[in-house]
Amino acid sequence: MPADHSEGAAIMRVMEHLLDLAGMPGAEIPVGARQMARTSLFDWLVCGRAGQAEPLARILQEMATREGGAAQAAVFGLEGAYPARMAALVNGAISHALDYDDTHFAHIGHLSVGIYPAALAMGQAQGATLGQVIEAFVIGAEVAIRVGLVLGAGHYNRGFHMTATAGAFGASVAAGRLIGLSREEMRHAVGLCATRASGLKVQFGTMGKPYNAGIAASAGVETALLASMGMTAPEDGLMGAQGFVATQSDAPDEAAFWRDPPVERFLFEDIKYKLHACCHGTHAMIEGLLALEPAVRDRVRAVQLRTNPRWLGVCDKTAPQTGLEVKFSYAWLAGMVLRGISTGDERSYDDALASDGALRAFAEGVTVTGDATLSDMQAEGVVVLDDGTRVAFAHDLAVPLAQANLQAALLRKAEAAIGPDGEALWRQIERGGAARDLAAFVRGG
Amino acid sequence: MPADHSEGAAIMRVMEHLLDLAGMPGAEIPVGARQMARTSLFDWLVCGRAGQAEPLARILQEMATREGGAAQAAVFGLEGAYPARMAALVNGAISHALDYDDTHFAHIGHLSVGIYPAALAMGQAQGATLGQVIEAFVIGAEVAIRVGLVLGAGHYNRGFHMTATAGAFGASVAAGRLIGLSREEMRHAVGLCATRASGLKVQFGTMGKPYNAGIAASAGVETALLASMGMTAPEDGLMGAQGFVATQSDAPDEAAFWRDPPVERFLFEDIKYKLHACCHGTHAMIEGLLALEPAVRDRVRAVQLRTNPRWLGVCDKTAPQTGLEVKFSYAWLAGMVLRGISTGDERSYDDALASDGALRAFAEGVTVTGDATLSDMQAEGVVVLDDGTRVAFAHDLAVPLAQANLQAALLRKAEAAIGPDGEALWRQIERGGAARDLAAFVRGG
Numbered sequence: 099m100p101a102d103h104s105e106g107a108a109i110m111r112v113m114e115h116l117l118d119l120a121g122m123p124g125a126e127i128p129v130g131a132r133q134m135a136r137t138s139l140f141d142w143l144v145c146g147r148a149g150q151a152e153p154l155a156r157i158l159q160e161m162a163t164r165e166g167g168a169a170q171a172a173v174f175g176l177e178g179a180y181p182a183r184m185a186a187l188v189n190g191a192i193s194h195a196l197d198y199d200d201t202h203f204a205h206i207g208h209l210s211v212g213i214y215p216a217a218l219a220m221g222q223a224q225g226a227t228l229g230q231v232i233e234a235f236v237i238g239a240e241v242a243i244r245v246g247l248v249l250g251a252g253h254y255n256r257g258f259h260m261t262a263t264a265g266a267f268g269a270s271v272a273a274g275r276l277i278g279l280s281r282e283e284m285r286h287a288v289g290l291c292a293t294r295a296s297g298l299k300v301q302f303g304t305m306g307k308p309y310n311a312g313i314a315a316s317a318g319v320e321t322a323l324l325a326s327m328g329m330t331a332p333e334d335g336l337m338g339a340q341g342f343v344a345t346q347s348d349a350p351d352e353a354a355f356w357r358d359p360p361v362e363r364f365l366f367e368d369i370k371y372k373l374h375a376c377c378h379g380t381h382a383m384i385e386g387l388l389a390l391e392p393a394v395r396d397r398v399r400a401v402q403l404r405t406n407p408r409w410l411g412v413c414d415k416t417a418p419q420t421g422l423e424v425k426f427s428y429a430w431l432a433g434m435v436l437r438g439i440s441t442g443d444e445r446s447y448d449d450a451l452a453s454d455g456a457l458r459a460f461a462e463g464v465t466v467t468g469d470a471t472l473s474d475m476q477a478e479g480v481v482v483l484d485d486g487t488r489v490a491f492a493h494d495l496a497v498p499l500a501q502a503n504l505q506a507a508l509l510r511k512a513e514a515a516i517g518p519d520g521e522a523l524w525r526q527i528e529r530g531g532a533a534r535d536l537a538a539f540v541r542g543g
Numbered sequence: 544m545p546a547d548h549s550e551g552a553a554i555m556r557v558m559e560h561l562l563d564l565a566g567m568p569g570a571e572i573p574v575g576a577r578q579m580a581r582t583s584l585f586d587w588l589v590c591g592r593a594g595q596a597e598p599l600a601r602i603l604q605e606m607a608t609r610e611g612g613a614a615q616a617a618v619f620g621l622e623g624a625y626p627a628r629m630a631a632l633v634n635g636a637i638s639h640a641l642d643y644d645d646t647h648f649a650h651i652g653h654l655s656v657g658i659y660p661a662a663l664a665m666g667q668a669q670g671a672t673l674g675q676v677i678e679a680f681v682i683g684a685e686v687a688i689r690v691g692l693v694l695g696a697g698h699y700n701r702g703f704h705m706t707a708t709a710g711a712f713g714a715s716v717a718a719g720r721l722i723g724l725s726r727e728e729m730r731h732a733v734g735l736c737a738t739r740a741s742g743l744k745v746q747f748g749t750m751g752k753p754y755n756a757g758i759a760a761s762a763g764v765e766t767a768l769l770a771s772m773g774m775t776a777p778e779d780g781l782m783g784a785q786g787f788v789a790t791q792s793d794a795p796d797e798a799a800f801w802r803d804p805p806v807e808r809f810l811f812e813d814i815k816y817k818l819h820a821c822c823h824g825t826h827a828m829i830e831g832l833l834a835l836e837p838a839v840r841d842r843v844r845a846v847q848l849r850t851n852p853r854w855l856g857v858c859d860k861t862a863p864q865t866g867l868e869v870k871f872s873y874a875w876l877a878g879m880v881l882r883g884i885s886t887g888d889e890r891s892y893d894d895a896l897a898s899d900g901a902l903r904a905f906a907e908g909v910t911v912t913g914d915a916t917l918s919d920m921q922a923e924g925v926v927v928l929d930d931g932t933r934v935a936f937a938h939d940l941a942v943p944l945a946q947a948n949l950q951a952a953l954l955r956k957a958e959a960a961i962g963p964d965g966e967a968l969w970r971q972i973e974r975g976g977a978a979r980d981l982a983a984f985v986r987g988g
Contacts, residue, residue, distance in 0.1 A: 166611070257786075257790040289749070293755055295741060298737060298785065300777050306734065324603075345743060
């Protein structure tokens with residue numbers, strides 16, 4: 099059919115595909131995606147609780163308590179309940195405050211912090227089950243990844259923050275699903291989101307970065323609510339002429355939305371979790387060293403690391419002055435692993451760590467060289483033992499952890515971040531129940 | 544000084560100029576700008592009251608009543624009071640629902656609907672005087688115009704809606720002024736606004752267009768509030784590398800911000816008011832015909848109009864089918880003027896008007912031709928009387944009305960739009976008092 103080859107038809111195909119995905123029956127969601135969505139819910143809640151006392155959190159909590167309003171959804175660190183639109187904004191920002199939440203490398207962004215706050219708040223407002231919240235999230239996350247693929251590097255490199263922008267579309271779909279929007283109402287929600295979504299990378303390094311996650315979540319709740327009440331928007335707000343993609347990407351790739359159809363497997367399943375509270379560029383090295391036998395680890399005197407060259411300018415600080423700078427220091431982090439200091443515990447990174455004499459002495463034996471044959475998720479190298487023996491190590495973050503290992507690692511992360519509540523939370527998420535049952539955990543202690 | 548010529552210095556100059564303007568003492572605001580700001584407040588309130596029963600208004604009012612919250616500011620058409628952030632969102636959208644509000648041609652957008660909702664809501668929340676609200680508005684409006692000039696046609700033509708985007712920066716500054724932000728807090732408010740501002744023209748023709756005005760107002764209140772509570776943002780969020788201007792304009796003009804310094808006169812003073820409830824491209828013709836002597840008007844049998852060619856594709860519908868289409872029909876509108884049907888009364892434009900036999904017969908004698916020597920604010924032509932006499936007419940919207948004539952015209956507009964409350968509102972605005980004193984008018988009858 100000729101119409102199928104016209105630009106207009108291609109655009110409509112993206113929008114119709116998006117609406118097909120948004121309306122996918124829960125029973126058709128791949129089992130693996132659903133399991134990873136439960137895992138993300140756990141990790142996101144841990145990040146939110148861990149962030150609830152940060153200075154940024156105090157500011158947003160104050161805005162929420164000053165505004166007050168309908169008791170619909172819980173907010174990290176606050177008693178009571180707040181309007182879903184507000185809870186989404188505050189929880190999105192708080193859960194991204196430590197930058198310790200999940201990442202998707204195709205989407206170039208953080209999925210949970212933009213979408214779960216919208217899904218959980220709307221699920222609590224609507225009296226949904228936890229299973230419905232998880233379904234709404236995973237559909238929203240898959241939409242956000244695919245919108246991100248359409249926007250492409252030409253969006254990210256121009257300066258937009260995918261977590262906020264593509265994330266808003268995912269949040270809108272997730273919230274809309276929980277309200278029970280019709281296909282046409284969902285089209286309006288997405289169309290309204292096209293004019294509401296925003297967020298720039300220039301905020302990195304300030305409180306504006308976590309704010310971006312809250313913006314995504316809040317925009318999602320607001321646009322879904324407005325669409326449910328009859329608000330109209332353009333049919334082509336996302337993909338049409340001068341729509342969101344056209345105005346905010348230099349090189350959109352429309353076909354990317356459906357190149358790998360979400361049938362037996364979702365792209366979402368490639369989600370990655372931070373298991374160490376430091377720069378992501380150091381994680382492959384840390385995992386490689388942690389995989390050495392304990393008897394070997396105790397005898398290491400020098401480390402010769404190879405890593406993707408792009409990381410050399412990011413996380414090869416050879417003389418960190420503060421705890422924050424240690425997070426960007428291969429040499430210090432290698433010493434921490436080999437001496438048994440937790441890299442997953444935020445509290446390890448105090449300024450005293452940077453002046454630790456033993457770590458400084460060990461750092462002199464660490465060499466780091468760039469190797470363009472390695473991806474930015476890989477690290478390889480050799481450790482030299484006290485008797486001169488050389489032992490190779492390597493790790494590739496792209497290889498998924500077995501679910502049991504991932505669970506154990508995330509429980510350790512939770513223990514370090516928020517104390518002993520993690521085990522009970524994991525069981526609660528596995529058990530299901532009502533979305534409102536999570537309110538007590540969100541409010542925290 | 545060499546630094547003065549570097550790009551970085553130019554960028555900082557814009558931001559420092561913006562902060563200078565944001566902090567200008569009230570006593571230095573030009574008298575003419577203050578007078579026009581009072582006039583805009585009157586016209587904006589009339590537009591809000593006139594829009595309060597539109598379908599869009601009902602949707603946003605429902606969102607406000609469902610959310611509830613702190614009683615800070617009045618909303619068009621609702622009893623009670625709502626959080627300032629919500630009042631700004633709802634009032635921005637409602638006041639733009641009829642598209643009958645003021646326009647600034649340098650800024651390519653509507654100023655009052657994005658900025659007054661933020662200023663009035665924050666003024667009411669803070670217990671400010673009406674004079675302080677008017678000052679905050681006019682400073683915010685001047686900032687928005689100048690940010691709009693920096694963004695330039697390369698922003699608007701790419702698909703962004705200046706009312707929403709540049710408007711958000713104006714709203715942030717206006718709200719920040721009413722909170723009493725320090726210069727550094729104002730810098731953070733503007734930096735946060737860089738990541739919160741959004742709005743696309745693709746929404747035109749849907750409820751998304753007035754929503755854009757609400758987005759600007761709400762973003763302004765939110766970012767000013769967050770900055771007042773200590774939230775941080777990049778120093779260069781507006782102008783820096785990958786800041787708002789760099790990511791969202793194809794051809795920014797940094798020098799435009801300060802080319803015409805706001806000392807004796809503000810650019811805001813060029814604000815234009817819609818006196819007819821139809822396409823702006825028809826207004827010069829309508830004013831030209833209204834200026835004919837009544838004895839001449841009664842005898843017109845034919846109209847030969849010349850207009851800027853760009854309007855031919857916009858408002859030269861020769862056979863309108865609906866009341867809405869009449870708003871884009873030179874021929875019908877000419878007949879309305881000559882037969883004494885009000886072009887300023889929204890109620891004139893019902894669908895019966897499009898099938899009026901006398902107007903259709905008159906339309907056959909109307910010819911419209913493009914004339915590139917005319918600006919898009921000018922119209923010229925000739926009317927042919929029943930005895931063949933030819934009488935020339937012309938009007939240029941760029942020539943400001945004398946204040947007394949403008950006031951009289953806006954009072955007639957108010958009478959048609961909302962009934963007899965206009966006179967009392969005009970006196971109240973001239974008199975001053977507390978911002979909260981306007982709540983009763985906003986709530987309406």
